[in-house]
Amino acid sequence: MSLPLVVLLPFLGAIAAPLFAQGGRTAIAIASSVPALIALAALFPHWSVLSAGGTVLHTYEWLPTLGLSFSFRLDGLALLFALLILVIGLLVIIYSHYYLSAKENVAKFYSLLLCFKGSMLGIVLSGNLLLMLIFWELTSLTSFLLISFWTHKQDARRGARMALTITGGGGLALLAGILIIGNIVGSFELDDVLAAGDQIKAHAMYPVALTLVLLGAFTKSAQFPFHFWLPHAMQAPTPISAYLHSATMVKAGIFLMARLYPALAGTEQWFYMVSFTGMATLLLGAYIAMFKHDLKGLLAYSTVSHLGLITLLLGMGTQLAAVAAIFHVINHATFKASLFMAAGIIDHETGTRDMRRINGLWRYMPHTATLAMVAASSMAGVPLLNGFLSKEMFFAESLQLNLPGLWAWVPPIVATLAGIFAVAYSARFVHDVFFNGKPVDLPKFPPHEPPRYMKFPVEILVFACIMVGVFPTISVGPLLYSAASATLGGEVPDYQLAILHGFNLPLLMSFLAFFGGLLMYTQRQRFFDFHAQLREVDGKAVFEYAVSKIEDMAHTFTGWLENGSLQRYAMLLVVSVIAVAIMPLVESGFYIGENGLSPVDWPTGIAAGVLIVSALATALWHRERFYALVLLSVVGLIVALAFARFSAPDLAMTQLSVEVVTIVLLMLALYYMPSWTPMESSKGRRIRDLLIALAAGTGMTLITLAMLTQPFSSISEFFLENSKPGGGGTNVVNVILVDFRGFDTLGEITVLAIAALGIYAMLKNTALTPPPGDGLGHAWTRDHYPLMLRQIARPMLPLALMVSAYIFLRGHNLPGGGFIAGLITSVALILQYIASGMVWTEDRIPFRYHIVIGLGLLFATIAGAGSLAFGYPFLTSSFGYITWPVVGKFEVASALVFDLGVYLAVIGATLLALVSIGRLSPHSAIKSKMEGA
């Protein structure tokens, strides 16, 4: 339980922290520290297992079919990173407390910081690669929010966007890589993957998987050529930079390479890709860092360079190099975090980070200066500090690479060169800032020491630098051993953490680097002049250019595809469907299955003929809208007949009543609309549309024919067998609707209700004046409510209601039911509206249709929920028999209540829709027209 807790705690803290914002900045800082303290306490008891070389695994199933589990795994490597994340995280919180001014949004700051911390812990503690990827993406997202914390700064927003694009893109590559690895191994569990190293490396897909995983790692860890996002991410508040770009975010890529070291490393491909990328990054970062006038810019490029160094070490493939890489991770995190914090203090106290202006600060802030100088010396690799030890190991390893011929010289030369640059930029950091004359035109003058405890985190980190530098074995020995053992899969080579290994070649390289660097710094003006001649490739400009190009392309494409014409979209939709279906259709062609064709009887033949002719005529004469509508109604009626003909009485009744309502609806619409469709499309377009339509029609004909002549089996046996014993009704269609598939029906009447309410809402404040005549020059009839119709319609109402009640009640056993009864009632009521008018009918209907819809849904839901009260699942129907006078023995099923809900919902929805349209033209207008006439 403790491992998931460690990951979960910061997220809980992120939710809780803002609550403390009311209590002031100290309260929220303390509250934000709590999760890390608990997490540290939770990790501590596991040390005994880890120091013995074991791992702790806590697994909970999540989506086993996908191979995704909540699996958390702690070993030496994970512990090392978790400690870095937690401890430096704590120091950053203390530091931020003094760094953030009172007007900053501290709640947002700490909340995001904790979210980020949780995501980082998730990466290092995941025991499942997919789970790790989720946290990996979370760090990209949270770091985006952190970098753009000062949202009012354009540079911050751009920097954040760039970081997100690059690391997010890398994340996608990583996802693909992990999927391939999971496919090879057959599991995403880390233990399985690490054990299957040989299997992965022997697989044909290994190069692809390796490239993709490395893309993820390189983008995250700012390796060349993706390094350019990191310096631009320096727009973040300095505590964020100290955290993200020293110990956590950028180390995630390094962690990934170390984590998968047993599974992926040790091949030639790994060697060339990782070590050469590392070498390029190492040199490039160190070189550019020299020329940055911005304090944080210098540190950013130095970070890039050190990340390159670690990558190079991991790429070398020897066990000792891997140990050195892990060691350097610790050292870099400590000295770089303290340097960032020192830079933040200087920025805070002077108001600028430009090294051409901040000079001679030694006089104003000697305490901070001392701390920064120690940390910078560690960065330069000065003996007795931790940076020296890992750099020595690095130099030693660079000499051990078995490269052919002259190539063997490349790594040591690159290493020494990078060392020279590192010393030079470290010297610049120290000398330019603290000495080198007097401050020039500082925004805040005179600068003074920051609050006492703002320096506290820096002191801790600098103390760690010295401790590790002087007593490496005691201070980090066990932790490093455990981490190295986990990285290398259990085999740890012999290595010694000594301050000096005697006078050897690596020491000579260190001397060379040290004095070369100092010399370079004294001659810096020459280098500046030389560098000024070079045209620097601005990664940001290239990136922004690429982004805007892609945006333009997307705009062009979208503009071309989505030109705002619905007509065009409809065409594209139909054409795409045809395109998808065309291959199998052409293949099967005119296909008649095993069952063959059955004979046609002449009444059916005639009806079908009329239907086909009417359908085609509807399209042909669609410009004369009224005639087309009449033809359309013919089609609908024959469809109803077809249902009756082919053993579907329920469908026939439904279709018939819906047909009536639909035609009334369309007639009503036509009252407002032009009665004529103008000829707008060109001839070519009409022919094109006709061809598309013919293709669709032909396709449907062929598909239907193939389907109908095919033997088939259906799951309906179940419904036929259980309808009576299980559902208590003999009309299987109705029993399916209200019982077997009652939940679907509930959904469907809900859709119906939503559509009706949508119609009501859409028309509520709309006024439409109908045209004065029918478009053919004829005025509307003067007799708005014909006497004959009125006289017939009124006695029809009780009759129709009786019929619908009968249809409703018998529905469970004979064709009928709530849908059909509801439609019949609707038709009867609509007839009253047509015959006697809005006002007359409304006066006599004492309720609103909204209520009817609501009641319908309520009844259906209650009928369903009723079964819950008796311990049955939702919508379980029960039934019994009672004897009614006249009707006789009658079955009462709880499904009847459900069907009543359906009945009401259908009435409410149908009438609300039609009445809303009818009400569009104000009745007073009609009245006055009547009177005027």
Added chain:
Amino acid sequence: MELLFALVIGALTTSGVYLLLRARTFPVIMGLTLLSYGVNLFLFASGRLATGQQPVIGTAASYSDPLPQALVLTAIVIGFAMTAFLVVLSLRNLADNENDHVDGRREAATPPSKLEQEVSDK
């Protein structure tokens, strides 16, 4: 019979798609109505064509497939809801843009019909 049924669906689809591609709302609604007839018949036919075998227990020796029927029954009602919604959408379009073009363009006013023109010429 099967071929005839397939032709019916084909004719409904052809007319439906052609009307669907028109530029004014009313034909498009009619097209969708035709298409939904076709789709409903197609779904219904997936239970095969049977005569005199209505799925009411005790009324026939064997029964046609009730499942597609139940599906199509609700599809008919939902289809009506969709048609009604579309009609109202087009009425709203007519009210807001003063024409019934599907693209919702303001400028595309409906020209008078030939008959209307003749009437006004007189």
